[in-house]
Amino acid sequence: MQLRGAAGLAVITLSLSGCAPLLPMIHPSPAPSPSSSGPSGKIPVTGQPSAQFCENAGTYLSKFPDLPLYGPHPETQEATGFLSCWYTVDGDPYHPRVTLEALTLKNDDDRAVFTEQCDGGKLGPGTVKIIANWTxxxxxxxxxxxxxxxxxxxxxxxxxxxxxxSVTYVPGATADDALATIMAAID
Known part of the structure; x- marks a missing residue:
């Protein structure tokens, strides 16, 4: 279990550092909205994962008919403070997929690792900071x-x-949908 948590942390770290898997470049999509308010205007209050973290995200994602809905069972947060939900066809990197992850920042060392990412939004080209009252x-x-x-x-x-x-190969999905997936999954 300790290795699994460390692997999850490595995945998040690589994802957040901009070392995401190389995907074929097609053409730029419209710029994401910097004032996104999430699904149906839902704005989380506490910022904590909901008790139905994966299920709530799946409910939001059900609007994409090409996306198979899958969430791990049981939905419990590991002792490591890491949650992960995958919505995809198992093992096929070129089919529609969404990944959703949450990591509890337990101490100052954890927070220091992610400070640059959270403050600077190092997602790579096309990054837009959400400037809205709810943030x-x-x-x-x-x-x-x-x-x-x-x-x-x-x-x-x-x-x-x-x-x-992350939202990959989901027809009609945008970066706003990636954020809306997070917002649907938290309280």
């Missing part, structure tokens, strides 16, 4: 990026949590 009022930071028409991602940082979502 500023809570001292949260959120970033979205549309890297090309087939791959976008979002990050949301609260004082205690870091959330990431």
């Amino acid at each position: 500023q009022d809570r001292h949260w930071s959120a970033w979205i990026a549309a890297h090309d028409s087939s791959y976008s991602e979002a990050i949301l940082c609260t004082p205690d949590q870091i959330y990431t979502a």
